Amino acid sequence: MLEHLLEAVPERYQVTIFNAEPRVNYDRIMLSPVLSGEKAFEEIVIHGDGWYIRHGIVLYKGHKIVSIDREAKTVTSDRGVTEPYDRLVIATGSVPFIIPVPGKDLPGVLSYRDLDDVSAMLLAAQSRDRAVVIGGGLLGLEAAAGLKERGMEVTVLHVMPTLMERQLDPAAGYLLQKAVEERGIAVRTKANTRAIVGDGRVEGIELDTGEVIPASLVVMAVGIRPNVWLAKEAGLEVNRGIVTDDRMQTSDPDIFALGECVEVGGHVYGLVAPLYEMARVLAAKLADREDRRFVHSDTPTKLKVTGIDLYSTGDFADGDDREEIVLRDASAGIYRRVVLQDNRIIGTVLFGETGDGAWFNDLKKKATDISEMRDTLIFGQAFQGSGSPDPLAAVAALADDAEICGCNGVCKGKIVSAIAEKGLTSLDEVRAHTKASASCGTCTGLVEQLMALTLGDNYNPAAAQPVCSCTDLGHDDVRRLIRAKRLKTIPAVMQELEWKTSCGCAKCRPALNYYLVCDWPDEYADDYQSRFINERVHANIQKDGTYSVVPRMWGGVTSAAELRAIADVVDKFEIPTVKVTGGQRIDMLGIRKEDLPSVWADLGKAGFVSGHAYAKGLRTVKTCVGADWCRFGTQDSTGLGIRIEKFMWGSWTPAKVKMAVSGCPRNCAEATCKDVGVVCVDSGYEIHFAGAAGLDIKGTEVLGLVRTEDEALEAIVALVQMYREQARYLDRIYKWANRVGLDEIRRQIMADPERRRAYFDRFVFSQQFAQVDPWSERVSGQDKHEFRPMAVADFQQAAE
Amino acid sequence: MIWFDIGTIDDVPRRGARCVATPQGRIGVFRTQDNRIFAMEDHCPHKGGPLSQGIVHGASVTCPLHNWVISLETGTALGADEGSVKTIPVKVEDGRISLALASTLLAAE
Numbered sequence: 001m002l003e004h005l006l007e008a009v010p011e012r013y014q015v016t017i018f019n020a021e022p023r024v025n026y027d028r029i030m031l032s033p034v035l036s037g038e039k040a041f042e043e044i045v046i047h048g049d050g051w052y053i054r055h056g057i058v059l060y061k062g063h064k065i066v067s068i069d070r071e072a073k074t075v076t077s078d079r080g081v082t083e084p085y086d087r088l089v090i091a092t093g094s095v096p097f098i099i100p101v102p103g104k105d106l107p108g109v110l111s112y113r114d115l116d117d118v119s120a121m122l123l124a125a126q127s128r129d130r131a132v133v134i135g136g137g138l139l140g141l142e143a144a145a146g147l148k149e150r151g152m153e154v155t156v157l158h159v160m161p162t163l164m165e166r167q168l169d170p171a172a173g174y175l176l177q178k179a180v181e182e183r184g185i186a187v188r189t190k191a192n193t194r195a196i197v198g199d200g201r202v203e204g205i206e207l208d209t210g211e212v213i214p215a216s217l218v219v220m221a222v223g224i225r226p227n228v229w230l231a232k233e234a235g236l237e238v239n240r241g242i243v244t245d246d247r248m249q250t251s252d253p254d255i256f257a258l259g260e261c262v263e264v265g266g267h268v269y270g271l272v273a274p275l276y277e278m279a280r281v282l283a284a285k286l287a288d289r290e291d292r293r294f295v296h297s298d299t300p301t302k303l304k305v306t307g308i309d310l311y312s313t314g315d316f317a318d319g320d321d322r323e324e325i326v327l328r329d330a331s332a333g334i335y336r337r338v339v340l341q342d343n344r345i346i347g348t349v350l351f352g353e354t355g356d357g358a359w360f361n362d363l364k365k366k367a368t369d370i371s372e373m374r375d376t377l378i379f380g381q382a383f384q385g386s387g388s389p390d391p392l393a394a395v396a397a398l399a400d401d402a403e404i405c406g407c408n409g410v411c412k413g414k415i416v417s418a419i420a421e422k423g424l425t426s427l428d429e430v431r432a433h434t435k436a437s438a439s440c441g442t443c444t445g446l447v448e449q450l451m452a453l454t455l456g457d458n459y460n461p462a463a464a465q466p467v468c469s470c471t472d473l474g475h476d477d478v479r480r481l482i483r484a485k486r487l488k489t490i491p492a493v494m495q496e497l498e499w500k501t502s503c504g505c506a507k508c509r510p511a512l513n514y515y516l517v518c519d520w521p522d523e524y525a526d527d528y529q530s531r532f533i534n535e536r537v538h539a540n541i542q543k544d545g546t547y548s549v550v551p552r553m554w555g556g557v558t559s560a561a562e563l564r565a566i567a568d569v570v571d572k573f574e575i576p577t578v579k580v581t582g583g584q585r586i587d588m589l590g591i592r593k594e595d596l597p598s599v600w601a602d603l604g605k606a607g608f609v610s611g612h613a614y615a616k617g618l619r620t621v622k623t624c625v626g627a628d629w630c631r632f633g634t635q636d637s638t639g640l641g642i643r644i645e646k647f648m649w650g651s652w653t654p655a656k657v658k659m660a661v662s663g664c665p666r667n668c669a670e671a672t673c674k675d676v677g678v679v680c681v682d683s684g685y686e687i688h689f690a691g692a693a694g695l696d697i698k699g700t701e702v703l704g705l706v707r708t709e710d711e712a713l714e715a716i717v718a719l720v721q722m723y724r725e726q727a728r729y730l731d732r733i734y735k736w737a738n739r740v741g742l743d744e745i746r747r748q749i750m751a752d753p754e755r756r757r758a759y760f761d762r763f764v765f766s767q768q769f770a771q772v773d774p775w776s777e778r779v780s781g782q783d784k785h786e787f788r789p790m791a792v793a794d795f796q797q798a799a800e
Numbered sequence: 801m802i803w804f805d806i807g808t809i810d811d812v813p814r815r816g817a818r819c820v821a822t823p824q825g826r827i828g829v830f831r832t833q834d835n836r837i838f839a840m841e842d843h844c845p846h847k848g849g850p851l852s853q854g855i856v857h858g859a860s861v862t863c864p865l866h867n868w869v870i871s872l873e874t875g876t877a878l879g880a881d882e883g884s885v886k887t888i889p890v891k892v893e894d895g896r897i898s899l900a901l902a903s904t905l906l907a908a909e
Contacts, residue, residue, distance in 0.1 A: 503833040
């Protein structure tokens, strides 16, 4: 809600939050993946502390509000803090329902509501003992699956004859039970708990049949009820939940409520989508913006248990005026049922294969007349009309207002226009801007397909998972496994990590080649055919197939002899264009590929080596003239730049690395928009990093201030080595830094000398194998096949 | 059509390519991981990039200019891109590669 409000009217309110839990906010519906170990708590945090500070929000962690004084317009917390309010928003959520049986208060009996419950369950799971989950609904099954993952023997008790009976018909409930049992979880339906037994702590559960099931952990997940206690105390109108109108206003015009604690239009809600809609409605109200009102709608149910796919929405009870279409495929474990009324879908249950859920739900929402496609309706979208089984085509066929993300109510049109207008290229960015797939994540596949559809070739999977279509693994996993399994060739990586193609593709091969070069510098033999043409021929391919050549000019410093040699080469090879680059070098453009070795030979005689202007590696260190000439210069910036460049040239990195050294804070070398920059000051060297001046523009962050050149060099080299070891291929330093965190990098490089030295030493080790001039290698004959045609079919030979 | 001998299979790097200059323009000769040889005009249907300079993977090549992926078997662009490049018949006998070059062009000389 605050996000929407701050976006609309950032300055209007001074916000104070009281949170009964002692932490920042997190995505509660992702607790199940935390329990099963698929995610860490940090991954489900929605806003870190920094967000509150940035927006000037005061957050009282671990303060529970105990009273509201509506006359004085103040609230008071259990720790005695009283704050005044103009407008008050109650979002107290719900409390788990605890069945009133003997023994319900024994230690070892938990509910499944917040992170403390999850932590307690994880602790209990270490025993690898037996657990009983009471309740076979969404939460209960997710808890059971998580505990099983963590190594416990789990039994689910459910009071009704089939699981999830409110969301599934009996047939799907039966299939679900089978799928749950196949995972080694025992299921007991029609099971009534009479008591929880134990002496001092829980030892088991007694059913009303008298049977006792032993357990050292009991999780109650039988439902929730709105947490209305505070509102009731304050004298607000309360029914099942806190009663609000369709703009989330309670019976007190200055008090609003939203979330699971609310009753609006006679309904209370427990799934995330309507709750998010309440947030949008209330934000609009508080901002005095649009007249947005809360309208009731059914929310599809999805189970977040990996490997069990089910989807249900709407009304699926039998009735005289209703028809149904059912598809069963017992061997494939598929069940589909669509309930129709007047040729319109009113309910859908899908089990086993749920890809068409969004499509069915869209037809239902729009009350589309399906009589035309009735014969093939149950087979799903791929079988309608154009009938292509290509998933991209199916997504392309969806209407603009088709809902993609049910949790956050995001439709296709909004995602597509956000991608186009804001230039989004990664899944994380799309999540940040639209919230699509940012909650439960089950629509991630759809969102990625939309991105592929919208971005075409510009969709760069390096920024998302997985590496490419040859594998399901992401870059980080691949890097980790290369080290863990000590994989040292590309075929070994593809074999061990089960690549889906015989020899990879143009996306994964260069990435793997880099990862192996980085991790095993002395053992790995560079795979020439996995390098992009520029890195194969050590020049930059141009639009007409000719190449450009940039000799290295250390720190951007040159001489008459060097310039004369360049001029001679330009004349001799009739090079059409000579240009000064942004990195203080000279670029010769339009060189025929066949001429490259001779051009390099001549440049080499004048002492030039490759400038690596084509490399995912160290490009240039730009400098100003510094203390040698400049009246403002504080240090020898040119000398330091040359020293860094001579130390680091030839190293391969995940993406290009551009550096600069400025001799004073006037910063003529523009060091503060580089991957790594140094700004010299009287007291030493201020080291900067994570800048960008390309697709993205970003000023640098300060890594730290050091006193001597030696210290500056060590810190810079260590930083680059850390980046080399951790970044995803093609991610510049700023992207990597955003991911791992600036503070973490400062901590490792500036505050931990031992670690810094280790990074430095590993870089120095790898340089022994990397610092070879590729031009002189090729002048002496390496890869000579590359530079001449295999054959020339001239007329004479042909005539023979 | 005239079969024209261009050299041996070992002249072309595995998962790589070479080019052949002919009166009908440059031709890329490709060798896959599993030692199959393909040939096509060295001219991407998109912006004319030299396909022989691209990365060879499976039975396709990725153009070095804008990453179009072209099937070596059919010469058509794969994925969402549309276009095709002319393939040249190839035969490999006793490790020697020959290309079938258009006789009309040669005869005209």
